[in-house]
Amino acid sequence: MKNTSDLEKFTECSVSYRLKVIQEKLKIRSVAAFANEIGVDTSVLNNIMSPYGRKGKPSFDTLQKIAARYPRVNIDWLVTGKGEPLRPFSAVYPAGTVDGANLGSFPGENLKDLTAATTEAVTAELEPAVNELKSMLKVCQLEKENLEKILTLKDELIGVLKQQK
Secondary structure: OOOHHHHHOOOOOOHHHHHHHHHHHOOOOOHHHHHHHHOOOHHHHHHHHOOOOOOOOOOHHHHHHHHHHOOOEOHHHHHHOOOOOEOOHHHHOOOOEEOOEEOOOOOOHHHHHHHHHHHHHHHHHHHHHHHHHHHHHHHHHHHHHHHHHHHHHHHHHHHHHHHHO
């Protein structure tokens, strides 16, 4: 069993600690999930993050994968501990852009146009399915009316049969 001095090594000064902070801030549920998200083997992150592991340092490749998958992660903070763990959204996505797509002022008229165009495209795509559902509904309504007529006739027939007894 490990003693408390081993746990003391898991300090704010360590890359292990800073990776754990990043994992928590990004709301990643486990080291395995984190490794999967960045495309490395779980053992790679376990060796870096575990207070009982080898206490390896992340390779340049691992840092690149973290930066590529999570652009808000401040790699300078991760390596040196200086600065904040996450960069502000405005530093990652300048005003009016999302993943490099220019949307004009955010929120602005271009966003409204984009929403309207998207709504029109979705409506056009769904229209045949909606029309088919409407015709199926009409058929179901006609079947319901026919079944109600049959039930009425059944009730009348039962009444006639009771009178004959």
